[in-house]
Amino acid sequence: MALFTIAEPGQSKHRTKPGRKRAVGIDLGTTNSLVAVAREGEASTLAGDDGNYLLPSIVHYFPENTLKVGAPTQSDANVSNTQTLVSPVSISSVKRLMGRGSSDISYQLPYQLQESPDGGMPRIITPSGPVSPVQVSAEILKILAARGSEALGGELDGVVITVPAYFDEAQRQATRDAATLAGLNVLRLLSEPTAAAVAYGLDKKLQGTVIIYDLGGGTFDVSLMKLEKGVFEVLATGGNAALGGDDFDRAIANWVLKEATVTSALSTPDYQQLMSLARELKHNLTESVSTEVQFRNWSGILTRETYYGLVDGLIDETIRACRRVLRDAKVDASDISEVVMVGGATRSPRVREKVSTFFQKDLLTSIDPDQVVALGAALQADVLVGNKYGDDMLLLDVIPLSLGIETMGGLMEKIIPRNSTIPTARAQEFTTYKDGQTAMLLHVLQGERELISDCRSLARFELKGIPPMVAGAARIRVTFQVDADGLLEVKAQELATGVNTTVVIKPSFGLQEQDIATMLTDSYASAAADKELRNLREKQVEALRHIEALEAALQQDGETLLIAEERHELEQSIISLREAISGEDARKIDQLTQSLNSLSGDFATRRMDLQIKNALQGHTLAELDKFTQQGTSK
Amino acid sequence: MNSSHNFFSLFDLPLSSEVDKELLEQKYKQLQVQLHPDRHVNSDGSSKLAAIQQASMINDAYATLKSPLRRAEHLLQVKGIDTSVYDQSELDKGFLLAQLRLREELEELQQQAEPQALEALQQRVEKQLANIWSGFSAQISSGNYPAAYLTFRELQFLHKLIDEIREAEDKLLDY
Numbered sequence: 001m002a003l004f005t006i007a008e009p010g011q012s013k014h015r016t017k018p019g020r021k022r023a024v025g026i027d028l029g030t031t032n033s034l035v036a037v038a039r040e041g042e043a044s045t046l047a048g049d050d051g052n053y054l055l056p057s058i059v060h061y062f063p064e065n066t067l068k069v070g071a072p073t074q075s076d077a078n079v080s081n082t083q084t085l086v087s088p089v090s091i092s093s094v095k096r097l098m099g100r101g102s103s104d105i106s107y108q109l110p111y112q113l114q115e116s117p118d119g120g121m122p123r124i125i126t127p128s129g130p131v132s133p134v135q136v137s138a139e140i141l142k143i144l145a146a147r148g149s150e151a152l153g154g155e156l157d158g159v160v161i162t163v164p165a166y167f168d169e170a171q172r173q174a175t176r177d178a179a180t181l182a183g184l185n186v187l188r189l190l191s192e193p194t195a196a197a198v199a200y201g202l203d204k205k206l207q208g209t210v211i212i213y214d215l216g217g218g219t220f221d222v223s224l225m226k227l228e229k230g231v232f233e234v235l236a237t238g239g240n241a242a243l244g245g246d247d248f249d250r251a252i253a254n255w256v257l258k259e260a261t262v263t264s265a266l267s268t269p270d271y272q273q274l275m276s277l278a279r280e281l282k283h284n285l286t287e288s289v290s291t292e293v294q295f296r297n298w299s300g301i302l303t304r305e306t307y308y309g310l311v312d313g314l315i316d317e318t319i320r321a322c323r324r325v326l327r328d329a330k331v332d333a334s335d336i337s338e339v340v341m342v343g344g345a346t347r348s349p350r351v352r353e354k355v356s357t358f359f360q361k362d363l364l365t366s367i368d369p370d371q372v373v374a375l376g377a378a379l380q381a382d383v384l385v386g387n388k389y390g391d392d393m394l395l396l397d398v399i400p401l402s403l404g405i406e407t408m409g410g411l412m413e414k415i416i417p418r419n420s421t422i423p424t425a426r427a428q429e430f431t432t433y434k435d436g437q438t439a440m441l442l443h444v445l446q447g448e449r450e451l452i453s454d455c456r457s458l459a460r461f462e463l464k465g466i467p468p469m470v471a472g473a474a475r476i477r478v479t480f481q482v483d484a485d486g487l488l489e490v491k492a493q494e495l496a497t498g499v500n501t502t503v504v505i506k507p508s509f510g511l512q513e514q515d516i517a518t519m520l521t522d523s524y525a526s527a528a529a530d531k532e533l534r535n536l537r538e539k540q541v542e543a544l545r546h547i548e549a550l551e552a553a554l555q556q557d558g559e560t561l562l563i564a565e566e567r568h569e570l571e572q573s574i575i576s577l578r579e580a581i582s583g584e585d586a587r588k589i590d591q592l593t594q595s596l597n598s599l600s601g602d603f604a605t606r607r608m609d610l611q612i613k614n615a616l617q618g619h620t621l622a623e624l625d626k627f628t629q630q631g632t633s634k
Numbered sequence: 635m636n637s638s639h640n641f642f643s644l645f646d647l648p649l650s651s652e653v654d655k656e657l658l659e660q661k662y663k664q665l666q667v668q669l670h671p672d673r674h675v676n677s678d679g680s681s682k683l684a685a686i687q688q689a690s691m692i693n694d695a696y697a698t699l700k701s702p703l704r705r706a707e708h709l710l711q712v713k714g715i716d717t718s719v720y721d722q723s724e725l726d727k728g729f730l731l732a733q734l735r736l737r738e739e740l741e742e743l744q745q746q747a748e749p750q751a752l753e754a755l756q757q758r759v760e761k762q763l764a765n766i767w768s769g770f771s772a773q774i775s776s777g778n779y780p781a782a783y784l785t786f787r788e789l790q791f792l793h794k795l796i797d798e799i800r801e802a803e804d805k806l807l808d809y
Contacts, residue, residue, distance in 0.1 A: 158675075187675050231663050327804070384675045394667045420697070423671060425690040483686050484671040549678040597679040604680035608688045611669055612644070 021157040023385035024148035025377025030095040030218030035144040036378035043375040061126030089126045097133035099170030137178035158187040160381035164219040165191035166239035187384040189485040193223035195376030196342040208337035216343040218244035233396040236329035238321040245345030251310040252278035260298035406443035427479040436468040463492040536586040641695035651771040662696040
């Protein structure tokens with residue numbers, strides 16, 4: 001029985017049984033995006049009204065705040081021609097702009113950018129005004145989520161969104177912001193190769209030490225993973241967040257321009273036409289050894305040999321990343337049991353040939369390379385949302401790039417090295433270098449190079465209120481905490497005098513909470529009143545979720561872990577929050593939820609400690625034997 | 635995270651310079667299967683935060699016990715040695731001199747750009763490391779922790795040197 005099927009739109013097979021929660025997996029790709037659902041370990045991608053499961057990641061902006069997501073159609077062009085003189089702006093490959101500044105973009109884009117006032121992501125100029133890459137991504141997410149809720153027959157409880165494994169902090173944060181803007185509850189940001197491994201692991205029973213080679217439209221990832229009894233452990237990951245199949249097309253396009261001796265810059269429509277010509281030539285060359293080219297009044301021949309000359313350098317770069325990953329994990333190529341190919345660009349015969357030669361292995365391509373990531377994400381979403389299937393499945397992912405802080409002399413000191421399993425926390429102590437110094441500027445960085453100018457700057461913040469002391473006497477502890485989504489929080493505390501100043505920061509390329517709030521209000525999709533009502537509803541639902549979870553915990557462990565007074569205090573706090581929920585003051589609900597949260601902190605920690613103890617009590621007899629032997633031989 | 639934690643007892647493993655890697659991995663996964671934040675996605679905020687911290691600690695513990703050098707340091711800390719205090723003059727002069735020579739050798743090989751010679755150097759250093767490691771294990775078993783601490787410092791020197799050799803190889807082989 002094939003576990004993966006493609007559902008027709010409106011098909012009722014996914015209607016959720018009562019009590020089951022609704023969750024989907026979303027692959028937010030550079031070129032195409034997909035959504036998939038899972039039920040009892042069976043995943044399928046969802047098609048749109050046009051019957052296609054691939055949604056082109058293109059958002060068309062028209063005047064007067066109208067927009068459309070997906071492939072361009074003839075009627076769109078007509079509308080713009082008849083009703084107004086302003087042409088629509090079609091934004092493609094927006095994933096390449098996520099969490100990036102203008103200085104990162106070194107290639108021609110078919111649309112105009114505007115510098116952001118705060119030095120963050122540039123805005124894209126559209127007939128409806130400037131939009132952020134985060135807003136554009138949110139529009140794509142909304143369409144996919146709508147497909148999901150239509151298929152599942154109700155509002156979604158949560159989504160898993162995939163990101164390239166090699167995405168850094170700023171890019172992950174931007175993706176999460178897009179989901180928030182689209183009004184989605186993100187259960188987890190999941191690395192694309194890891195998602196693919198889940199699909200292969202559950203459907204094809206893949207086991208052992210495997211390589212996931214993922215070449216998408218705009219990003220490349222390679223992950224070395226160990227798959228064993230439902231545990232998916234990433235041993236090392238590498239890649240390039242700005243290298244993909246699109247670059248192959250661009251290389252061909254540049255060749256055409258050079259051969260046709262076109263020196264002047266192309267207009268946007270001309271450039272788009274050239275890119276589709278490049279894609280056509282690429283396809284032709286998979287079948288034949290040469291193809292004819294016509295561009296304007298120039299014509300010529302592109303041979304397969306010339307084409308290989310154009311793209312081999314790009315493919316070799318991916319092979320180098322594979323070598324580095326093996327070396328990082330200290331694993332030999334001969335220890336790899338399978339090489340899994342993921343992403344549309346791995347359909348290229350040249351890519352397959354080179355990867356297969358490097359690993360000396362046949363390649364695994366039995367699940368559609370376009371769909372596999374979304375399918376894996378759907379399976380993980382189904383587990384995370386709390387539907388029973390796959391209770392023992394566990395994903396252990398890593399951060400792709402080291403995180404650190406600027407030290408004297410413009411050097412980067414690593415605090416969390418790359419390939420650390422997440423979640424992870426590390427603390428490091430620093431000191432003042434001047435007598436009487438009362439403030440310290442902390443500069444958070446990501447990257448592998450020694451010089452800070454070669455690393456990505458994530459945030460700068462100042463720790464103030466250090467009591468004046470002689471140089472070197474203050475002890476400032478900087479703690480990096482990376483959660484299971486790979487998102488970072490940094491805290492700094494002055495320890496020597498007991499004065500605690502704690503600053504929690506988010507990468508500056510991501511949006512501030514305030515920005516998101518503003519965008520939510522600005523969003524022209526619905527009126528302000530709707531927003532307020534939705535905000536209230538969200539707060540109520542969230543508060544109820546907290547109460548239910550806490551009550552369940554109290555029922556289970558309240559008796560053993562809390563003294564009567566503590567328990568009473570928690571229960572009182574629950575009662576006040578319940579009262580607030582029945583009212584309509586969203587801010588009050590939020591405040592009381594927060595205070596209930598901080599009040600229940602100790603209880604949560606105690607429960608965790610208890611769980612650790614219980615978790616280790618399931619030893620088998622064989623293990624116990626081993627213990628005693630070791631104990632005595634010591 | 636917190637050096638007051640005893641990672642050996644967290645995984646229910648004997649306090650020793652050597653670990654059974656398979657057993658360690660099995661214990662680690664046994665803990666994470668139950669405690670990972672993925673198991674707490676629908677919990678209240680405090681439980682979520684506690685789960686992140688707990689799982690971070692378990693990941694740190696696993697990474698510490700997997701790496702011989704970090705395991706050695708943690709073992710000494712559990713035995714009450716303050717590994718942040720350190721006086722290089724206590725180290726054996728002969729050892730330091732030998733280290734200096736090895737470093738000079740590395741620099742020369744880097745200039746000659748000879749990957750095979752680098753590989754040979756790495757093997758020599760690894761052999762020396764293995765010798766010193768067995769000395770460390772013996773000192774731990776006999777309970778001589780201050781002496782084991784000095785040996786640990788020597789191990790640190792050699793590990794750093796191996797890292798540098800690997801880095802030089804990386805550069806040469808274009809990784």
